[in-house]
Amino acid sequence: MEEDRLEALREDEQMKHILSAWQALDRNSRLHERLGALDERKRRGILLAYVGGYTHGEIAGRLKLPLGTTKSWIRRGLSALRECMA
Amino acid sequence: MRFDNATIPEIADEYVLGLLDRAEQQALEQESERNPALRTAIAASQERYLPLDLTVELVDVPVGLWARIEAGLSDGDAAVPLGGATLAPEAALTAAANDNRRAGWRAAALSSMAASLVLAVALTWSLGRHADPVVIAVLLNEAGEVQAVVEDFGNDTAQIRLLADIRVPADKAVEVWTLPSQETGPVSLGLLEDGRHHAWKGRHFPCRRLRSSTRSRCRMPEVRRPVVRPDRFSPRDLRNRPIVQPRRLA
Structure with missing residues (x-):
């Protein structure tokens, strides 16, 4: 039980660390601006993939979303960034 | 697809x-x-x-680190403590591998070249491996302890040796990344074949020669710490591993 709590804390810390990458970007950078304009779920999905190296399935588990929905959110987020930053 | x-x-x-x-x-x-x-x-x-x-934070190396490395290189056989860290036995192997003072192997290698194409290929690799490196990048952890050494031989060959005692689970692999340029972006140099050492050739090279004829004019754009990653493709775990302190030797 104690180990589960510790694992959950570590996981939570890791998630915060990964998601903080966006905050660490230069505030004036286009990527910071465009990521900030995304829906939070899309932004989190992209950061978990790029920064955390997680798979679609792992991201779905962490965001507590169905796998298909997660893939769809990430694809839409990537598409939005491509269009904005082209 | x-x-x-x-x-x-x-x-x-x-x-x-x-x-x-x-x-x-x-x-x-x-x-x-x-x-x-x-x-x-x-x-x-x-x-x-x-x-x-680029949001990762660089780690400062301990004062005097490079002086101690250079002193160790010039001493040849002597093992040199770096940043208070104890070097693994592989450190001694690194020095020996770059020791060209042994006579005879060059002649033997040249004979092998004439003998067959296969041996010629092997010799090319061998020459690159045993030449003096043009650039050495020492990769440190957050505590300033030496984790690995990347050696660039200035002839399209480089190698990395892990010095730290890193345990790699059987179902994982260690992958090495570099950032040749911002245009190219991060590029994988491949997996460590035996989990500790890897030599490579190729266009995505850590060291870019500014002048091909001048060995000393070489710079290391950026090398990232090798990372243990699952034996599947999830390669973008690039945060938390800046660490490189490129150093010109000549």
Whole structure:
């Protein structure tokens, strides 16, 4: 039980660390601006993939979303960034 | 996997984010060899997300580290303590591998070249491996302890040796990354074959010669700490591993 709590804390810390990458970007950078304009779920999905190296399935588990929905959110987020930053 | 104008941008993004499985990744990399539109899309995607890689914080090396390394190199056989860290036995092997004072092996190698093409290929590799490195990058952890050494021989050959006692689970692999340029983006140099050492040749090279004829004019754009990653394709775990302190030797 104690180990589960510790694992959950570590996981939570890791998630915060990964998601903080966006905050660490230069505030004036286009990527910071465009990521900030995304829906939070899309932004989190992209950061978990790029920064955390997680798979679609792992991201779905962490965001507590169905796998298909997660893939769809990430694809839409990537598409939005491509269009904005082209 | 279908590569056309409609799918390439999306596939390139998923590749750069590490969302393709191994088979898809291999198919994409094969396709990119002959598909300039795909290569362009991958480069654009890498450029788009590169600022995230650059948010990592560099680690300062301990004062006097380079002086101690250089002193150790000039001493030849002597093992040199670096930053208070104890070097693994591989450190001694590193010095010995670069020792060209042994006579005879060059002649033997040249004879082998004449003997057969296979031996010639092997010799080319051997010469690169035993030459003096032009650039050495020492990779440190957050505590300033030496973790690995990257040696660039200035002849399209380089190698990395892990000095730290890193346990790699059987189902994991260690992958080495570099950042040749912002245009190219992060590039994988490959997996460590035996989990501790890897030699490579190729265009995505850590050391870019500014003048091909001048060995000392060489700089290391950026090398990232080798990372243990699952034996599947999720390669973009690039944060938390800056660490490199490039050093010109000559």
